[in-house]
Structure formats: structure tokens, C-alpha cells
């Protein structure tokens with residue numbers, strides 16, 4: 001990408017302008033760690049607390065569905081909601097979600113996709129994803145695998161859609177998280193099918209410059225960029241859709 005085009009600037013401005021009246025019109029309320037968070041999107045995330053003691057199990061509603069959360073996993077939040085709201089899965093797509101958490105996005109994707117591979121570095125997250133996929137009747141489509149980034153993917157596997165929503169830098173102390181994102185951009189091209197799409201979340205407007213550099217250095221183009229104003233919280237989630245420059 002050679003620079004921020006007027007189209008990208010319009011996308012952000014329109015996103016913010018669209019967010020404000022929507023936020024006042026019908027604000028979904030989120031409960032994360034007891035904090036109510038307002039956001040302009042239509043997908044709600046609601047944490048409903050513990051429903052089982054041994055082993056501990058928690059309930060979270062995401063996009064109108066109930067998911068079980070195991071102890072030690074990371075559940076969905078407004079980043080996940082924004083990512084899912086701006087993603088498009090076509091019938092028959094082969095989908096990869098890197099860092100699936102408890103599997104919410106992969107499970108929704110499995111309703112349309114022909115195959116979903118959901119990976120996570122934490123074994124408990126993989127176990128939790130398998131459990132939720134069975135509960136939602138898509139255990140035969142969601143293939144949950146443990147490992148670091150693309151480690152669990154065979155060299156010959158190809159995906160039409162790849163999701164990436166993993167912690168990103170949000171202050172000086174967390175800049176080291178870029179290393180993970182840089183590895184993602186360096187390796188993702190090997191697994192993205194011709195014409196494929198990457199849905200990538202890395203909030204904070206200040207992150208845009210480095211995201212553009214990583215994309216450009218690896219021959220990707222930012223095709224869409226959507227930003228939310230999340231009221232009463234310190235993040236500005238941003239979803240990007242990227243494609244290979246040679247596919248455009």
C-alpha cells in the first residue's frame with residue numbers, strides 16, 4: 001500500500017459518524033468484568049457468570065448464542081463482535097481462525113463454510129472450542145488444533161478466509177506484541193488461497209502506520225477498514241480486510 005488513500009480516510013470518517021447516532025439510538029450494553037460498555041455495533045457480548053462449580057464453567061452470550069467458557073480461556077469481547085460484524089463468509093469457503101479463544105467466530109463461520117480450522121496456542125482453548133463446536137452442532141466442521149500461529153497448519157493447506165484477532169500493542173509497554181503480528185503477516189501468504197481475504201483486528205488508530213507497513217512489506221493491500229467508537233472504554237477497535245496485491 002503506497003499511502004492512505006482518500007477512500008481509507010472516508011471509511012474511518014464515515015465509520016465514526018455512523019457510530020455516533022447509532023450509539024445513541026439503540027446502544028447494546030456489554031458486561032465485561034462487571035463493566036458496562038457501549039458500542040455502536042449490532043452484535044452483543046454479555047458475560048453471565050459462573051453456572052458450574054466443578055470444573056468451573058462460565059456462560060457468555062455472543063451474537064445471540066450461549067457459549068460455555070472454561071477456566072483459563074479468553075472469551076470474546078467487542079473486538080470479536082466488530083470483527084464478526086464486518087466479515088463475510090461465502091458458501092463453501094475454507095476458513096482459518098488463528099487464536100480462536102473459545103471458538104465463537106469459528107462456530108458461526110462453520111454455518112456457511114465448508115471447513116473451519118480453529119487454532120490456539122493454549123490447549124485449554126482448543127478443548128473449549130471443541131466442546132462449544134459440539135454443543136452448537138458443528139463439531140464435524142470445526143477442526144480445533146493446538147499450536148503457535150501457523151504451526152498446526154500443513155504446508156499444503158489453503159484458506160479462502162483467515163481471521164486474526166489477538167492482543168495488539170496499546171501503549172509503550174506492549175509494543176513487543178508487534179512481533180507476533182509481524183510473524184503473522186510474514187507467514188499468512190503461504191496459507192491464503194488465491195483471491196482469499198484476511199480479516200484482521202488491531203485496534204487503535206495509532207497502530208495504522210505499522211499495520212500498513214506490515215501489509216505492504218508482505219504484498220497485501222488494505223481493502224476495507226472499519227473503526228468503532230467504543231464509549232467509556234480505552235480502545236478504538238479497528239477491523240481490516242486485506243487481500244493479496246496480485247489478487248486485486
Ligand SMILES: C[S@@+](CC[C@H](N)C(=O)[O-])C[C@H]1O[C@@H](n2cnc3c(N)ncnc32)[C@H](O)[C@@H]1O
Pocket residue numbers: 073074075076077079080083097098099100101102104105119120121122125147148149164165166167180
Ligand atoms: C483475544 S483472544 C481472541 C479469540 C477470538 N479470536 C475472538 O475473536 O473472539 C486471543 C486468543 O489467541 C490466542 N493466542 C495468543 N497467542 C497465540 C499464538 N502465538 N498462536 C495462537 N494463538 C495464540 C490466545 O490464547 C487467545 O485464546
